[in-house]
Amino acid sequence: MEEIFLAFIASLCPGIMYNVARKNLLWVGLAGMFGWITYASMLEYSGNVVFSSFLGAVVVGLYSESVARLRKAPAMVFSIPGIFPLVPGIAIYNSTQYIAENNLSKAANTGIEAISCAGAIACGILMTSAVFRIVKKRKKLKLYRKV
Template sequence: MIRQIVLAFFGSVFPAILFNIDRKKLVWAGISGTLAWISYLIVFNYGGSVIIATFMGAFVVGVYSEVMARRLKAPSMQFSIPGIFPLVPGVMAYNTVLYIVAQNYDLAYSSAMKTIIVGGAIAFGMMLSSTTYKFFSKIQRDIETKKAAQNKIKEMN
């Protein structure tokens, strides 16, 4: 399991290097993939399906990338894109092609559908995390604005 986590880290750092992300942010991009894989393993090992585990991994990456984007003043894509690399269903896609070549169309169809659904789970997890983060940030900003206005009114009286 530790080996998988280390490989997830490097599986996120190397694409970040390929995408020419600032060297100071490479470790943070690697942590994104590590968190994705850890959350994937936790959900999968406790009885979750591959789809739910992938969704949770993508959701964690999305929240992490939004937080780190604010802290490091960088686009969230610098953390989210490398972070989802460990979750991409490459083996499933390979198996789909392998089944097609072997003319086993029933397994090919099943594998293709699972690959598409896992890809959709990644997209949905990223979208939902971004929307959720922005929603709670707006609520927090509104509360802070309201408190500042109330303090200003108190100072005037």
């Protein structure tokens, strides 16, 4: 329960920092919270950090695109702060620490894991926004064909 609240705060603070409108701050925090719930549950279920990061980012992307239409705001307002709890900061820190300790095999392992998680987050957000754009274009094309 603590982690869920901290994920909410971890998304809310960047929202404040990026001057998100007050009416959208609650929704920004919920984006990070839902992404973290998905990440944590999938990590417990599968044990795969990269896959869990990907699914967490997909949930953040779906939530952001949906709420953006309801709140009449850009989806990036919700997705950028929403992925902050998913960012693999500890893996990057550990990789840097292992490099400083000259433990290159552990540094490579944690570095590759961190880069993979970052790529999975980017792909998750990219895929959901692409799907929403394709659906939106198809709806527009159907409207033009009816006219």
